Amino acid sequence: MxxxxxxxxxxxxxxxxxxxxxxxxxxxxxxxxxxxxxxxxxxxxxxxxxxxxxxxxxxxxxxxxxxxxxxxxxxxxxxxxxxxxxxxxxxxxxxxxxxxxxxxxxxxxxxxxxxxxxxxxxxxxxxxxxxxxxxxxxxxxxxxxxxxxxxxRLIPGVLNNETSALTDSFQDGLLAPPVYTRPATYKGMEVPKILLGGNFPKIEAWREQKAYERTREIRPDLLPEK
Missing domain, CATH: 3.40.1280.10 (SPOUT methyltransferase, trefoil knot domain)
Known part of the structure; x- marks a missing residue:
């Protein structure tokens, strides 16, 4: 470009x-x-x-x-x-x-x-x-x-991990879910156990649910009207 x-x-x-x-x-x-x-x-x-x-x-x-x-x-x-x-x-x-x-x-x-x-x-x-x-x-x-x-940042080859841009907020009409990294426990606050278990289908389902909940709480205007 x-x-x-x-x-x-x-x-x-x-x-x-x-x-x-x-x-x-x-x-x-x-x-x-x-x-x-x-x-x-x-x-x-x-x-x-x-x-x-x-x-x-x-x-x-x-x-x-x-x-x-x-x-x-x-x-x-x-x-x-x-x-x-x-x-x-x-x-x-x-x-x-x-x-x-x-x-x-x-x-x-x-x-x-x-x-x-x-x-x-x-x-x-x-x-x-x-x-x-x-x-x-x-x-x-x-x-x-x-x-x-x-x-x-969306052009192929720019980001080291090209799938990263596809999971950003707004790409699917929702805000991004919460993310965590090491350590798993910090000052008594723990990373959700589901993220540590290695069951990727369940992890993805959890992320989708959290993305929806976060959008509903912070940006309800992004959700289709019922």
Whole structure:
């Protein structure tokens, strides 16, 4: 997979790709990530990428021209499956969306900033608008990092144990069950005996039941309405 990220703050975004799972994916050649500083696509001497809103109002808006130049250059070089805009009013990121995006070959992620982007950018170029929650950040960079992490970890070969991602919360519509490791007893608290007996069918049944109970208690909204 190739990910091209368009941003006014590339330095804010680079560190997540220099550590942990995403670095492993890049080092293995499974994913390539390219950062594009929007200021390099301006036509003015001040590298200005934003301007005041028509009609007045607080907050600056990212201009269409540098975004157009950047996206047009990238699209001239290859086909993109999705051009994603990170915005608080987009579709909320969930596991199903991450699963689908992990199957794509080339994607562009545009990071919003200030008051957002000129609406014509959204009308002309954007194929998917994504939010990581009902709150506002200073820019789309942190949201883009979250999106990329959610996608990249699902690509075959990235995780050491590929079945791990398949048992994460939300993959089957439920939260993950509780997990334990050594020691079996700690300060009087014991690991459930069923996990120590080696009867894997019973263990799986226990995990499914606990996942359901945990979901019902914490996120009942995920369960089908009766």
């Amino acid at each position: 190739r990910i091209d990220i368009i941003t006014v703050l590339p330095e804010l975004l680079k560190s997540p790709f220099e550590a942990s799972i995403m670095k492993r994916a890049v080092d293995k050649g499974i994913v390539s990530v390219h950062f594009h500083n929007l200021r390099e696509y301006t036509s003015n001497n001040y590298k200005q990428v934003d301007d005041y809103q028509f009609g007045g109002g607080a907050g600056m808006v990212l201009m269409i021209e540098p975004i157009d130049k950047c996206i047009s250059k990238l699209r001239a070089e290859r086909h993109y499956d999705e051009i994603i805009y990170m915005t608080p009013d987009g579709e909320t990121l969930n596991q199903s969306m991450a699963n689908g995006l992990s199957l794509k070959k080339n994607i562009i992620v545009l990071c919003g900033h200030y008051k957002g982007v000129d609406q014509r950018v959204r009308d002309l170029f954007i194929t998917k608008e994504v939010s990581i929650g009902d709150y506002v950040l200073s820019g789309g960079e942190l949201g883009a990092a979250v999106l990329c992490d959610a996608i990249v």
